[in-house]
Amino acid sequence: MTQLTMAKAINEGLRRAMADDDKVLVMGEDIGKLGGVFRITDGLLDEFGAKRVVDTPLAEAGIMGTAVGLAFRGYRPVVEIQFDGFVYPAFDQIVCQVAKLHYRTRGNVKMPITIRIPWAGGVGAAEHHSESPEAYFVHTSGLRVVAVSNPQDAYVMLRQAIASDDPVVFFEPKRLYHSKGEVDLGADLADAPPMGLARIAREGNDVTLLTYGAQVATAMDAATAAEDDGISIEVIDLRSISPVDYRTVTASVRKTGRVVVTHEAAREAGVGAELIASITEKCFHYLEAAPVRVTGHDIPYPPAKLEKHHLPDLDRILDGVDRVLDRPNSLSGVVDQ
């Protein structure tokens, strides 16, 4: 076990994947000499050369579309989108080509592309640098969508994503790039839990708190704080948001009867909406209260000085917990909740 930042863990994951399979190549803007704007690809150019560490023109559709062609040719491109808000120009290639080619060709053409996206807010960034576009991709059949919350998962899940013959959208919370954790660099993929499996980050009995990415840390803090009030929260780090590991989720809901979902992304038609709809279908008779979403507001991501009012923090999560427990909360007395 080694103490590593998430940024370094991802770097090591890339290095290992490239060393293991010479069909793996990374491509994106500034990923060569600079090592990427977050230095995630640091040192890879020296180690693997410009044929496998490709500084591309500034064209997201171009990056994604050429990755499709490389996949056609048997390569396994790992694409770095510089920031979450810049994935939109590549959207067509992702949803119409990357996601569908395997289906269109009845499995003859594989698209083992990993799309790495430095993701979400909380770092005081400029406009278009703090977006949470995950629901767009979760809504697209043919893609797998994962979000990591700690260095160990980042290291292992990235390698799993690259090894997968399906395209994977890989969300990296930039808020956590510099947070440290134990990483087992010798980890064998064969022994690792599958990429689609959720992780119970903390056990509890009263409320199931579902989340992913950087929000896992906030959810854990909320659970610790709730303990003081005698509330026992089970925190589930989904890790994969397509597919969702409903086996783990429903087992927890059947135990607690109460659900809070929290994510940074806007609420409307978001991942939280999907989770709660599915939980309601699967566990209706176990629910003791209407599930609650604690999410970003349905607004464009606000300017940096105001983002703390947008991101669901510990207090807003606890307020949501109070709602499912029918304890006094911010909406008490508000009719038409």
Add this chain to the structure above:
Amino acid sequence: MHTLTPQTDLATDVDDVARLLNEDGERVADPELDRWVADVDAEALRSLYRDMTLVRRIDTEGIALQRQGQLGLWAPCQGQEGVQVGTARAFRRDDFVFPSYREIGVQFVRGAKPADFVIAWRGEEHSTYNPYDINTATPQIIIGAQSLHAVGYAMGIQRDGTDQVAAAYFGDGASSQGDVNEAMVFASSFRAPVVFVCTNNQWAISEPVTVQAKFPIAGRAPGFGIPSLRIDGNDVLASLAAMRWATDHARSGKGPAFIEAVTYRMGPHTTSDDPTRYRDKEEVERWRRRDPIARVEALLRSQNEFGDDFQADVAADADRLGAAVRGAALGAVSRQPIGVFDHVYEEPHTGLAEQREHFAAYLAGFEPNAEAGR
């Protein structure tokens, strides 16, 4: 001042093109193209004629089948057989081609089977053939997207150190798309062994080429650092020569090449279109006189190389192929309903697996004896 200014508005000058066969089917000299077809004798010309005729027959059959309700849609290629067959004949089997939905002739030359032309338009499958069987991608409907795939594929060829080339076909409308322009940037910057073929058939559904371009589209490529040729797309010989030049250029490590083939879409954009709303009869008639098949026939006749036997033989071939295409459409068997879930993912996806299971249970309710089994 260091300005680069287009000298004239040439976008609509359809005669400012390189050609080897004029409208009357007379062989004309072209200093650049001649050497690429020095080997093309009467026999080779006859085989180009045959392919174009067969492609026209597939097209005629496709339109008829659509009109009879057997196909949901058809995108005709009549008038474009010259550029399609001519350029496609220049590839090696192991080159890889990314066509758009209209490249029937390209697919034919690459080895597509009768069913491959109709099963997708019938709505049975998105794609019929395995792209790796004929080294030709599933025809692309998203305008211009395939140009990037060709470049990416070519980057793969580069990495593998082989001497194949990749190619992308797209229309004049597509030339306005970001993807096509990004493809040229990538191709040029990486010197990818790729050939772009812009089939300028004058129209993008109802929009004339002047909405996309004020200067010949071939003029754009040099701006990206890519050499280009503007050819008469109704001249199968020029198409073959241009593509031999382009593939040779790419194959020998000199990077991408670009061809603008000036041609005309004689029929509607698709069977859903009504071209009488936006173009006049005279225009269509003018282009009818430039028919790519008639040109080759005229050349062969002038050389006493177009015999009755040959003509009858090609006609019989066309009849056979037409019947096979028709048979493939009429004989198509729809997949089982549960098949819609196949191949969405390569590896199991628990969410989809559950949906599939539920749908299978629902379907089972329609099976005979389902009641009794309950």
